[in-house]
Amino acid sequence: xxxxxxxxxxxxxxxxxxxxxxxxxxxxxxxxxxxxxxxxxxxxxxxxxxxxxxxxxxxxxxxxxxxxxxxxxxxxxxxxxxxxxxxxxxxxxxxxxxxxxxxxxxxxxxxxxxxxxxxxxxxxxxxxxxxxxxxxxxxxxxxxxxxxxxxxxxxxxxxxxxxxxxxxxxxxxxxxxxxxxxxxxxxxxxxxxxxxxxxxxxxxxxxxxxxxxxxxxxxxxxxxxxxxxxxxxxxxxxxxxxxxxxxxxxxxxxxxxxxxxxxxxxxxxxxxxxxxxxxxxxxxxxxxxxxxxxxxxxxxxxxxxxxxxxxxxxxxxxxxxxxxxxxxxxxxxxxxxxxxxxxxxxxxxxxxxxxxxxxxxxxx
Amino acid sequence: xxxxxxxxxxxxxxxxxxxxxxxxxxxxxxxxxxxxxxxxxxxxxxxxxxxxxxxxxxxxxxxxxxxxxxxxxxxxxxxxxxxxxxxxxxxxxxxxxxxxxxxxxxxxxxxxxxxxxxxxxxxxxxxxxxxxxxxxxxxxxxxxxxxxxxxxxxxxxxxxxxxxxxxxxxxxxxxxxxxxxxxxxxxxxxxxxxxxxxxxxxxxxxxxxxxxxxxxxxxxxxxxxxxxxxx
Numbered sequence: 369x370x371x372x373x374x375x376x377x378x379x380x381x382x383x384x385x386x387x388x389x390x391x392x393x394x395x396x397x398x399x400x401x402x403x404x405x406x407x408x409x410x411x412x413x414x415x416x417x418x419x420x421x422x423x424x425x426x427x428x429x430x431x432x433x434x435x436x437x438x439x440x441x442x443x444x445x446x447x448x449x450x451x452x453x454x455x456x457x458x459x460x461x462x463x464x465x466x467x468x469x470x471x472x473x474x475x476x477x478x479x480x481x482x483x484x485x486x487x488x489x490x491x492x493x494x495x496x497x498x499x500x501x502x503x504x505x506x507x508x509x510x511x512x513x514x515x516x517x518x519x520x521x522x523x524x525x526x527x528x529x530x531x532x533x534x535x536x537x538x539x540x541x542x543x544x545x546x547x548x549x550x551x552x553x554x555x556x557x558x559x560x561x562x563x564x565x566x567x568x569x570x571x572x573x574x575x576x577x578x579x580x581x582x583x584x585x586x587x588x589x590x591x592x593x594x595x596x597x598x599x600x601x602x603x604x605x606x607x608x609x610x611x612x613x614x615x616x617x618x619x620x621x622x623x624x625x626x627x628x629x630x631x632x633x634x635x636x637x638x639x640x641x642x643x644x645x646x647x648x649x650x651x652x653x654x655x656x657x658x659x660x661x662x663x664x665x666x667x668x669x670x671x672x673x674x675x676x677x678x679x680x681x682x683x684x685x686x687x688x689x690x691x692x693x694x695x696x697x698x699x700x701x702x703x704x705x706x707x708x709x710x711x712x713x714x715x716x717x718x719x720x721x722x723x724x725x726x727x728x729x730x731x732x
Numbered sequence: 733x734x735x736x737x738x739x740x741x742x743x744x745x746x747x748x749x750x751x752x753x754x755x756x757x758x759x760x761x762x763x764x765x766x767x768x769x770x771x772x773x774x775x776x777x778x779x780x781x782x783x784x785x786x787x788x789x790x791x792x793x794x795x796x797x798x799x800x801x802x803x804x805x806x807x808x809x810x811x812x813x814x815x816x817x818x819x820x821x822x823x824x825x826x827x828x829x830x831x832x833x834x835x836x837x838x839x840x841x842x843x844x845x846x847x848x849x850x851x852x853x854x855x856x857x858x859x860x861x862x863x864x865x866x867x868x869x870x871x872x873x874x875x876x877x878x879x880x881x882x883x884x885x886x887x888x889x890x891x892x893x894x895x896x897x898x899x900x901x902x903x904x905x906x907x908x909x910x911x912x913x914x915x916x917x918x919x920x921x922x923x924x925x926x927x928x929x930x931x932x933x934x935x936x937x938x939x940x941x942x943x944x945x946x947x948x949x950x951x952x953x954x955x956x957x958x959x960x961x962x963x
Contacts, residue, residue, distance in 0.1 A: 514817070518789050521816040522745050525837040529751040532841035537758055550747045 382495050389488045393481040400477040404470035411466050415458045418444045422456040512678035512693055519561050523554035530554070564694045567626070568677065571701050578620040578705060585615045585624070585655055589648045592628045599636055606643040615650035618730045623702045627710070630695040631659040631723045639663030639721065653729055654708070660722040666714040674712065675700040703727065737852060738762045738781040742772040742798065743814070744790050752785065752844075759845055769793030776802050780809045783852055786831075788815035788822070796829055803830035808893045810851045814839065827929055830893070833920060854918065858896075864903050870950050870963040873941045875899060884940055891940075894919060898933050902951065902961035911958035934959060 425440050441447060446462035449455070530551045533539075539547065570576045593609040600607035635644040641663030649656045666674065673679050678693040696710075703710035707728045714721035739756055743749040744767040753763045764781070766772045770792035776784060784802075788795035799811050813826045818836040826834045832851050835844060866878045874883045880896050882889045891899075897919045902910055915930050934953075938945040952960045 514789070517818075518816040521837045522748060525816075525839060526745065526747040526751060528838045529748065529755070529841055533751060533755055536841065537755070543754075550750065554747055 378499050379496060382492055386488050386492050390485055393484050393488075397474070397477050397481045401474050404474050408466055408470050415446060415462075418447055419456045419458070422447060422449075426456070508676070508678040508693070515678075515693060516561070516565070520558065523558040523561075526554045527551055527558075564626075564698060567698060568694050571698075571705075576701075576705060578623065580618050580620050580706075582616060582618050583621050583624065585617050585619070585648060585650075585657075586611050586613050588621065588624060589628060589646060589657065592625065592632060593646050596632050596636060600644065603636065605636065605641055608643065608645045610645060610647045612649050615648055615655055616729070617650075617655045617727060619706055619727055620702075623706065624727075627699045627702050627725055628657065628659075630699050631657075631725070634695065634723070635659050635661045635663070641720065650729075655727050655729065657725040657727075658722055660720065662720040663718075665717050665719045666712055666721045667716060668714075671712050671714070675710070699723075699725070736762070737783070738764070739848070740772065740775060740781040740784045741765045742769070742784060742786045742790065742795065743767065744787065755841055755845070756785075756848070759848075761848075767791070769795065769798050772798050773801050776807060776809060777805055780807050782809070782855070783848060784809055784811045785848070786811050786813050786815075788813060788817045788826070796825060799826065799829045799831055810855045812847060812851055814844070824929070827920065854897075857918070858893075858900070862900055862904065864900075864906070868903055870961075871941070871943075873950075882940060885943065886940070889940055895933055895937060898930070899937055899961075902959060906961050906963065909954045909957045909960050915958070 422440065422444060441449065446459055447456050448459050450457050530547050533547060534544075567576065589611050590609070593607065593611075597607055632644070632646065635641060639661040641661035643662050645658070645660040647656075647658040647660065649658075675696045676693075677697040679697070700710045703725050708726045710723070710725045712721055712723050737760075739761045741749055741752050741756070741763055743752065743765065746767075749765045749767065753765055756763050764775070766775055767790075769790040772784070772786070772790070773793060776798070784798075786795045786798060790798070793801070795813060795815060799813075802809065802811070810832045811830065813831050813834040814837065815822070815826075815834075816837045823834045832854070833847050835847060862877055867874060867876045869875075872885055875891070875896075876882070877896055877900055880891045880893065882891055898915060901915055901918045912930050920929070934951060935945070938948050938951050941950055942948045950962055952962060954960055
């Protein structure tokens with residue numbers, strides 16, 4: 369059964385159960401209204417009988433003293449003798465009390481019923497929201513399985529192909545050099561993917577170990593820019609570094625490097641930019657790292673989602689972006705673990721984007 | 733001639749595309765690399781190559797979408813899927829959309845070259861003049877293998893390339909039993925084990941050409957052996 373069909377089936381069941389519960393609540397209210405009417409009719413009948421009894425008594429003893437009539441009337445506290453007409457009537461306050469009692473019960477059940485219906489509706493919304501979220505998570509996980517399988521198999525396939533090429537073909541030294549470079553890139557990619565997977569797993573288990581020591585971030589950022597420069601040059605993208613010298617912070621070097629590498633790598637591969645800027649600024653209590661591009665931009669509704677674990681735009685078959693949906697998730701989580709935050713700013717389609725990491729000068 | 737044949741490599745992974753290109757060019761093919769599904773569709777429709785090596789997980793349009801849209805437009809270029817997607821459903825989907833073969837990553841280079849040659853050979857076999865003639869008649873039916881058309885009691889029908897290929901294999905072995913493996917080998921690939929695909933095509937052919945598909949006169953089943961064509 370597809371996820372959509374599963375969600376639809378559950379929603380039909382929840383809706384049916386809710387309708388039954390609402391119908392039951394409505395029945396309670398109607399039943400109480402009827403009960404109120406029945407109670408009033410019975411009390412009315414009782415009063416009529418009491419009036420007949422009193423009037424019969426008064427007719428049978430026309431000469432009775434007033435106190436004897438009063439003694440008889442004490443047995444029927446809801447009745448009184450009209451002084452003007454001398455007839456027996458129901459006391460107005462007793463009528464009002466009966467009316468209040470009947471309507472009070474209806475009001476009570478109507479308000480309790482309404483509260484109950486609201487509770488059911490809140491339950492339905494919650495169940496729907498949970499089921500939808502569950503379906504989205506399943507979809508993300510399925511995307512992740514496909515993506516990670518692709519991400520691991522691609523460099524393995526490429527390495528395999530390179531090895532078979534070495535075996536099958538006679539290559540000149542230049543061709544051999546290119547092949548070895550390709551193999552090195554494939555190994556690096558494979559290593560990175562496995563590393564990201566392990567770190568994501570450590571994060572999920574709450575077992576991420578940080579080694580926070582004073583670092584010169586200017587040097588780390590310069591190294592990263594230097595590493596990526598030839599790749600940007602190869603793709604014809606201008607890479608510009610605006611690094612404040614000697615920015616110091618107590619942080620975890622390897623995790624900082626992963627965050628930075630991910631952001632620069634994203635700008636290189638996915639931003640479709642012509643110019644990328646890497647900026648480092650030191651503030652009194654924090655440091656700001658920005659990777660700014662003039663590429664395709666990121667729609668506002670994706671600003672938070674792109675940092676979710678396993679999130680990849682484009683579904684299972686299409687690859688709007690490479691990767692397994694772990695890179696930006698790790699950036700956000702590492703930044704938070706280091707006491708800072710990571711986020712994106714983008715004015716939308718084709719208006720570029722800026723990824724920002726803010727870290728405290730002294731973590732912990 | 734093999735050296736004149738053109739292969740379009742649709743692969744977004746630069747390293748893999750480079751390696752494939754290098755090796756296929758070393759085998760004498762002319763290669764072009766495209767890394768995006770939409771650009772691949774455009775390329776195939778404007779100037780169809782002799783073979784397309786197609787990844788599934790691509791930017792733009794997926795490999796499945798590429799195959800579907802190309803076939804929809806009546807382009808019969810042979811397509812060999814080369815992808816990390818390795819479930820049975822994926823393979824069946826790829827072949828059902830009109831793929832000629834399906835290989836999963838990681839792959840053996842020798843096997844890939846073998847399959848490329850086999851796909852091109854099958855294509856060449858179908859393009860060559862059939863010994864039985866381009867047009868055959870049997871019963872009240874007429875089939876034109878070149879035009880992919882048939883005229884039956886139901887009127888004029890458009891046949892798919894695979895339907896024509898299966899029918900042609902059976903007709904070329906008229907009166908003899910053709911087993912499923914031979915059909916698979918001739919029309920798809922010997923590696924591809926999904927006889928369900930063959931059975932579906934046979935059912936469709938019977939629906940077109942038999943007055944009573946439950947008791948076929950022309951495309952007969954030989955229990956445990958395969959199929960036999962009789963005029």
